[in-house]
Amino acid sequence: MKRVPARLPLGLKLAFTAFLLVMVPVYWVNYGPTNFLYFCDVSLLLCLISVWTERRLSASMAAVGILLPQVLWCADFLGELGGTHLIGMTSYMFDPNRSLFLRGLSFFHGWLPFLILFLVKRLGYDRRALPAWTLLAWGLCLVAYFWLPPAGATVPDPKIPVNINYVFGFDDAHPQTWLPAPLYLVGWMLTLLLVIYLPTHWALRRWLAPKSAPVQAAAEYPVKLTLKQG
Numbered sequence: 437m438k439r440v441p442a443r444l445p446l447g448l449k450l451a452f453t454a455f456l457l458v459m460v461p462v463y464w465v466n467y468g469p470t471n472f473l474y475f476c477d478v479s480l481l482l483c484l485i486s487v488w489t490e491r492r493l494s495a496s497m498a499a500v501g502i503l504l505p506q507v508l509w510c511a512d513f514l515g516e517l518g519g520t521h522l523i524g525m526t527s528y529m530f531d532p533n534r535s536l537f538l539r540g541l542s543f544f545h546g547w548l549p550f551l552i553l554f555l556v557k558r559l560g561y562d563r564r565a566l567p568a569w570t571l572l573a574w575g576l577c578l579v580a581y582f583w584l585p586p587a588g589a590t591v592p593d594p595k596i597p598v599n600i601n602y603v604f605g606f607d608d609a610h611p612q613t614w615l616p617a618p619l620y621l622v623g624w625m626l627t628l629l630l631v632i633y634l635p636t637h638w639a640l641r642r643w644l645a646p647k648s649a650p651v652q653a654a655a656e657y658p659v660k661l662t663l664k665q666g
Contacts, residue, residue, distance in 0.1 A: 442490065443558050449487050452551070456484055459541050466538055468596050470584055473576055475601055476502050476509075476545060479552070486555055495555035496565030499640055501573060503552060504632045509545045523606045534595065561644045566637040573633075574625050577603050581621050587611040 459480075463471050471477060479498035486495035513526040529539050580600040585591055587599035588610050598608055603621055605612030612620055 444487060444490055444555070452484065452487055455544070456480065459544070462538065462541060466534075466595050468593075470600060471597050473580060473584070473600050474597070475505065475573060475576065476548070478572070478576065480544070480548065483548070483551060483555065486559065490559060492556065492559035493562040493564060493568065495552060495559055496562040496640070497569040497572070499552045499556050499561070500565045500569045500633050500636050503549050503636050506545050506549045513545075524608075525602075525606065556640060556644065561640045563637075563641065566633060570629055570633055573601075573628060577601055577621065577625055577628075581617075 460472075463477075472481070479502045482494040482498040486492065486498075508523075509526060512522045512524070513529060515522040516524075516526050516530060528534065529542060531539075581603040584600050585596070585598040587604040587608050589598045591598060599605070599611070603624060604617065605620070611617065615623065
């Protein structure tokens, strides 16, 4: 039986795994286990599955879920770096109470989108990613809303995350007040689907759509011409 060659470099698999072997225990100790319910952290674990199994569904789910939010993270970080407050989602990167090493690990937000794009380019995009990620993300939102600390909650350690996945608004210090909390939650979940997930899904389908049809037509043309001449 002929062995199928690996589609992903071994060096990539080892480097990414080594990063997670460092990041996961450090985050667990400093932020607690609930930190891994953030969309971006879930996407890291999905990428790990895809890197080793070389199956496209988990990488595709990560792509649908966090490509656009990671762009927003980078924009917010650059804004904070330049003294401009956008939405404050990267304020923790400038918290002197967190070690430089701990904050440095969070720079994965900058390179993770490129890794995800590489994975879906190599492995292909799985259209099932849209419903699969949407259900997962909505489930995470419900868990964060009903069972985890809300925005402004008092926690034993200020590094313990509150308002996970922004289910109480974009300000971790205060919940939003312009809508009733349940209505905001529903609106936020629908916004994620309509503004982030669907456009990303369509863009990835368009980018990775098969391009074999024109080639096939060109190949068939000489045959048709020969038959006509005969």
